Amino acid sequence: MKKVIIIEDFCIACYNCEVACVATHSRTQDPVKSYKRENLRGKTNTIVELKGPAAFSSMCRHCKHPWCLDACISGAIQRLDNGIVYLDEERCVGCWGCVIACPYGSAHPNIKHNDKEDTKHAFKCDLCVDRLEQGLKPACVEACPNKALVYDETMPEVLSK
């Protein structure tokens, strides 16, 4: 199965993957509007981790045996035929089981503040399944200016080490 491979050596922490992820998962598909109007700040499926010179974009690894799937009590997390571990936000009850179970910190809690009551659901990387269906690469991969994110099955041989 093709996944987003993270090449730590070339991640420059430009945050373009995060912005692209938010814009792609927004109603307007526009980076400025998604942040400013749709209140999607912090609702990014991929998070840039930084420590000293090391930087990389961390996202769902779409594990063969996903712990989040095992932990899901409502059946919101499913494994699609193409291997993508998909979280159906409509079915999610916000128990945060997946958030606790994921060893990579790739499932995140979300609380929507509505007029009547707050709704809760988790969210995680869906590998831009809609884009894949259109023959496109995941948004973060497309946005990465330094080829630190590669959509492939194996690590490319460009690595310096």
Next chain:
Amino acid sequence: MLYKKPQIQFYPYIVQRDDYKCVRCLGCVEQCSYDSTFYDEELDAIWNKHEACVGCKRCEAYCPTDAIKIVPNPSRPYEHSSWKWELVMDTYLQANTGGIIITGIGNDKPHRIYFDHLLIDACQVTNPSIDPLREPMELRTFLGRKGQKIVIEETEKGNISLKTKLAPQLQLETPIMFSAMSYGSINLNFQESMARAALQLGTYWNTGEGGLHKKLYPYAGCGIVQVASGRFGVSRDYLKAAAAVEIKIGQGAKPGIGGHLPGEKVNAEIAETRMIPPGSDAISPAPHHDIYSIEDLKQLIYAIKETTRYEKPVIVKIAAVHNVAAIASGIARAGADIIVLDGFRGGTGATPKSVRDNVGIPVEVAIAVVDKRLREEGIRNEVSIVATGGIRNSADVIKSIALGADAVYIATAAMLAIGCTLCQTCNTGRCAWGITTNDPRLARRQNPEIASEQLYNLVKGWSHEIKDMLGAMGINSIESLKGNRLRLRTIGLSEKESDILGVLPAGI
């Protein structure tokens, strides 16, 4: 407002930020290596310390919402016809620091660029032009000593073989090579990019004076290793691994000035490659302490030839300076196979600004006078000439070759190809584009895969243009253009300048 001294207050750039478009992704904060951009959590705003901005435009390029623009600061010292604002700022700076002003990249003063005053002739009916898309066009060229005559032997069976033993040659598929930039002044990713591109293009790259990193030994076959006055990284293996060895006597951007890589930049890998202790200053003195005459140079040339069993051409690189023709003649007679002439517009990592902007002569003139002198002395065939220091595009390549060069080296153009914005702060070692830095956080900004592709594209594009221009001149081989000054005409130059260049004025 707290008082700031003038050289701080009159900062050259302003970072303009469209606060509505800014989504606070903090990408600009991370990209700014000069600590000019920072995030204020309390106000949820990104602010700028404008005086720290060097105008590298990294934040501007990487802003995903196009919210940033770097613009010149309109508030400057009053313009004066003899005290330009740059001069005023330099005076302020020196009055405060008492030091030499160090800068990077090449001479940015508006001295006459002779390339722009040379026009290429086009053929019409008497000597028809050639369409490079339909006719074969040869860009392959050979660098090295050609010898006085060639003796051909015919065997009994009628086969013809070459009896003369030719001196070692460098075979270039396009007359453009990547110039010397040392590991230390630039990072390994960029060196690897040049090496990969050179291998792909069938040309050569140059290690500079920083030694050859063990990771780049696979690319040494298309590499030229440099022996500078510091002798960094020079070993028998180093000399034997490369395709040619270059002795650096001088450099265009700083003739008569040595190299100095400060100790804080000498990390473990650079130290290993340069064969010096980590953290120690890597000083290449201005002169080679064993070369004070042409005879001394000859000894070094032949020491290298002995070491490499006369299998590799030896190059001598000098800066274009006064009396360059006589110097080149001496070098040719000392046994060099190739002479590199580095003009005063050549780039550098760090040099005193006063030297960079005022010392040396243009490479165009140097090529012309050296070629002329070597021809007059009947030794032009003994040595090849490589021009560098101010080669900006394919037309400059063609004009250099028509003036008498065999090939060119490019460096600043190569840096531009991978993103350099000529902000002239290479000397700080904080290059935000990850080119002239070895900070592990910044060096990774050059992915060798992307950079080598861009370098390849640049040289490939130039090569296509060179073929087009050759076709227009009715020449189908780059070697037929060497020193063919009749294909050039000058415009806007004095009679004396045209005479020195050996090119007729337009209209004749």
